[in-house]
Amino acid sequence: MNIDRIVLAFAGVVILLSVVLSHYHHPYWLFLTAFVGLNLLQSAFTGFCPLATILKKMGRQSGSAF
Structure with missing residues (x-):
C-alpha cells in the first residue's frame, strides 16, 4: 500500500x-470529523499532510499525490 491509499x-x-x-456517546465527536475533512x-x-510526512519518514512507498 502506498502513502496515498493509507492516508x-x-x-x-x-x-x-x-x-x-x-x-x-456525544455530539462533540463531530468536531473530529470536521478536522479530518478540513x-x-x-x-x-x-x-501538505502530517500523516503523509510521518509515513514517508517510516519508509513507506510514495504515491502520486504525496
Missing part, C-alpha cells in the same frame, strides 16, 4: 469512527 483509508476510518462515537481539503491545495 485515504485512515481518514475514512477516523471519519466513520467519529460519526459512530457522536451517535452513541485537513483533507487543505492538503488538496497545499500538498
Whole structure:
C-alpha cells in the first residue's frame, strides 16, 4: 500500500469512527470529523499532510499525490 491509499483509508476510518462515537456517546465527536475533512481539503491545495510526512519518514512507498 502506498502513502496515498493509507492516508485515504485512515481518514475514512477516523471519519466513520467519529460519526459512530457522536451517535452513541456525544455530539462533540463531530468536531473530529470536521478536522479530518478540513485537513483533507487543505492538503488538496497545499500538498501538505502530517500523516503523509510521518509515513514517508517510516519508509513507506510514495504515491502520486504525496
